[in-house]
Amino acid sequence: MIDLTDDTWWRTAVIYQIYPRSFADSNGDGIGDLPGITRRLDHVASLGADAIWLSPFYPSPQRDGGYDVADYRNVDPQFGTLEDFDALVARAHELALRVVVDLVPNHASADHVAFQAALAAEPGSAERGLFHFCDGLGEFGELPPNDWQSMFEGSAWTRVTEIDGTPGQWYLHLFDETQPDWNWDAPGVRVDFETTLRFWLDRGVDGFRVDVCDALIKAPGLPSWPYPTHGVVQPIEGRTPPMWDQEGIHEIFRDWRAILDSYEGSRILCAEAWLPPERTARIVRPDEMHQAFNFAYLEQLWDADAIAETIVSSLAANDAVGAPTTWVLSNHDVMRHASRFGYDGPVALEHGVGVDDPQPDRPLGLRRARAATLLMLALPGSAYLYQGEELGLPEVTDLPDEARQDPVWARSHQQIRGRDGCRVPFPWDDSTSSNGFSSVAATDTWLPTPSYYAEFSAAAQGLQLESTLSLYRSTLAVRRSADLQGSALEWDSMPNSGTIAFSRGDTHVVTNVAGEPVPLPSDATILVASDPEVRATRLIARDTTVWFTTI
Numbered sequence: 001m002i003d004l005t006d007d008t009w010w011r012t013a014v015i016y017q018i019y020p021r022s023f024a025d026s027n028g029d030g031i032g033d034l035p036g037i038t039r040r041l042d043h044v045a046s047l048g049a050d051a052i053w054l055s056p057f058y059p060s061p062q063r064d065g066g067y068d069v070a071d072y073r074n075v076d077p078q079f080g081t082l083e084d085f086d087a088l089v090a091r092a093h094e095l096a097l098r099v100v101v102d103l104v105p106n107h108a109s110a111d112h113v114a115f116q117a118a119l120a121a122e123p124g125s126a127e128r129g130l131f132h133f134c135d136g137l138g139e140f141g142e143l144p145p146n147d148w149q150s151m152f153e154g155s156a157w158t159r160v161t162e163i164d165g166t167p168g169q170w171y172l173h174l175f176d177e178t179q180p181d182w183n184w185d186a187p188g189v190r191v192d193f194e195t196t197l198r199f200w201l202d203r204g205v206d207g208f209r210v211d212v213c214d215a216l217i218k219a220p221g222l223p224s225w226p227y228p229t230h231g232v233v234q235p236i237e238g239r240t241p242p243m244w245d246q247e248g249i250h251e252i253f254r255d256w257r258a259i260l261d262s263y264e265g266s267r268i269l270c271a272e273a274w275l276p277p278e279r280t281a282r283i284v285r286p287d288e289m290h291q292a293f294n295f296a297y298l299e300q301l302w303d304a305d306a307i308a309e310t311i312v313s314s315l316a317a318n319d320a321v322g323a324p325t326t327w328v329l330s331n332h333d334v335m336r337h338a339s340r341f342g343y344d345g346p347v348a349l350e351h352g353v354g355v356d357d358p359q360p361d362r363p364l365g366l367r368r369a370r371a372a373t374l375l376m377l378a379l380p381g382s383a384y385l386y387q388g389e390e391l392g393l394p395e396v397t398d399l400p401d402e403a404r405q406d407p408v409w410a411r412s413h414q415q416i417r418g419r420d421g422c423r424v425p426f427p428w429d430d431s432t433s434s435n436g437f438s439s440v441a442a443t444d445t446w447l448p449t450p451s452y453y454a455e456f457s458a459a460a461q462g463l464q465l466e467s468t469l470s471l472y473r474s475t476l477a478v479r480r481s482a483d484l485q486g487s488a489l490e491w492d493s494m495p496n497s498g499t500i501a502f503s504r505g506d507t508h509v510v511t512n513v514a515g516e517p518v519p520l521p522s523d524a525t526i527l528v529a530s531d532p533e534v535r536a537t538r539l540i541a542r543d544t545t546v547w548f549t550t551i
C-alpha cells in the first residue's frame with residue numbers, strides 16, 4: 001500500500017507514464033483500456049517505479065489522443081468505466097504505486113456541452129464568455145481577430161456559423177480547431193475545474209499532470225504574435241509571447257494547491273510547460289505546483305557541455321525556490337530517445353519520421369539512450385519514464401501515412417507527420433501478431449503494430465540479464481537502495497572533455513558522451529553500467545554511463 005504519511009515522496013519519485021490507448025487491450029477492440037492497464041500494473045511495480053501517470057482516458061472524440069476532453073468527470077467507454085478506474089487505483093495502491101492523472105485545463109473538446117452551448121448562444125453571451133470568442137477583422141469580419149498560430153499549424157482561430165446561418169464570430173484554439181481554449185478570466189471556468197479536481201481527488205488520485213498549464217491566461221487584448229512556437233518558449237525581441245507564461249497563471253496554481261493540500265496524503269501537481277529553467281522554477285514555488293517537467297533538459301542533444309550546463313542551470317533555478325527538478329527524456333509528444341540519439345545533430349522533436357526520411361542509427365541510438373537514462377536517473381529530483389523506454393523501443397518510422405492520427409498531419413497539409421511513431425502499441429510478448437497487446441491482428445490495432453517490436457517484448461527482455469528492461473530494473477533498485485536520494489550532487493573533476501562526472505554521496509557517476517575511454521579507478525565497484533562490456537574492460541567507452549563506488 002502507499003504510505004499516506006510520506007509527504008516528500010514526489011521529490012524523488014520515478015513516475016511511469018502510461019498512454020492508455022497503447023498499453024494493453026483487454027477486450028479485443030484494438031484499443032488499450034483501463035482494465036488492460038490494471039492487469040499489467042505488475043510490470044510497472046516490478047520495474048521499481050513509484051507512481052504512474054495516465055494520459056487522458058476521459059470521454060473524447062479523440063481528435064488529439066484524448067487531449068480534447070468532452071467530459072472531465074467520466075471515463076470514455078472505449079477505455080472502460082468509472083468502476084474500472086476505481087479498480088485500477090485500488091490495484092495500483094495495493095502495489096504501492098501512486099496514480100497521477102492528466103488535467104487538460106487550457107482547452108476542451110468542441111464536443112463539450114459548454115462549447116456546444118456557446119455555439120448555440122449569441123455573441124456577447126455568458127456561454128460564449130467561457131471561451132475566447134471574438135469578432136473578426138476586415139470589413140465583414142472575414143479575417144481572424146489576430147495573427148496567432150496554432151501549435152498544430154495554421155491559424156489559431158476558426159470562424160463559426162451563427163444559428164441564423166450567417167458567418168459569425170471566431171474562437172481561439174492554440175491547438176486543433178476541435179480544441180477551443182477556455183477563457184480563464186471567466187469565474188465559471190475556475191469553479192468548474194475545481195469541481196473536477198475534487199472529483200478525482202475524492203476517487204483517490206495522488207496528483208495531476210497539468211497539460212499546457214502555462215497557456216491558461218492570455219495577455220489582455222490578445223496582442224499580435226506572428227511567430228510559431230515549438231519547443232521551449234523564448235521571449236522574442238524582449239517580449240514574452242502573449243499566450244504563454246503570463247503572470248496570472250500563478251494565482252490559479254495557488255488555488256489548486258490549496259485544494260490538494262486539504263486532502264489526506266501528499267497529492268501533487270506536475271506542470272507541463274515548455275519554458276526555460278528559470279521560468280519553470282516560478283511554477284514550483286512552495287505554494288504552487290510540486291513538479292514541472294524539465295523540457296530544457298529533454299531538448300539537449302547528446303553533447304556533454306550542453307547537458308552539464310542544463311543540469312547546472314536547472315538545479316540552480318530550482319534550488320532557489322526549494323523545489324526538486326523533474327527530469328524526463330521521452331513522452332508521447334516527442335521522438336523516443338532511443339531514436340533521437342541515433343541522429344547526429346538536431347531533430348524536430350514532434351515532427352515524426354517517415355520511411356523516406358533519414359533514418360536513425362538504431363544500435364547507436366539505443367546505446368546512447370541507455371547511457372542517457374542512467375545519467376538522468378542519477379540526478380537529484382524526480383524522473384518520468386515513458387512506457388516502452390524500459391524496452392529500449394525505437395520510434396516507429398515506417399507507419400503507413402494513411403494510419404496517422406496526429407492532427408498535425410492533416411493541418412500541415414501532410415508536411416509534418418507528427419507524434420504517432422512514439423505511440424505505437426506496447427509489445428508484451430510474441431503470443432499474438434500484435435505482440436500480446438491485443439487479441440486482434442497487428443494491422444487492426446488502433447495504430448498498426450510493427451512485427452519487429454516483438455524482439456523488444458517485455459517477456460523476452462525479462463529473461464535476459466543484459467536487456468534494457470533488466471538494466472532499468474537494476475538501476476531503479478540501486479537508485480532506491482544506494483543512498484543517492486539523501487545526497488546532493490557534487491561535481492567530480494571531468495576525466496577528459498566530452499564526459500560528465502559527479503557524485504551523489506558515495507556513488508560516482510561518469511557518462512562518457514564523446515571522449516576518449518575513461519579507465520575505472522582500480523578500487524571501483526560497479527553498481528550499474530549502461531554497457532555490460534565495462535565489467536570486463538574496466539573502461540568507460542563513448543556513449544556509456546557507469547555508477548560505481550570506491551569503498
Ligand code: NOJ
Pocket residue numbers: 064065067104175211212272332333
Ligand atoms: C500537450 C500534450 O502532451 C499533447 O499530447 C497535446 O497534443 C497538447 N498538450 C494539447 O493538449
Ligand code: CA
Pocket residue numbers: 025026027028029030031032033078
Ligand atoms: Ca480495448
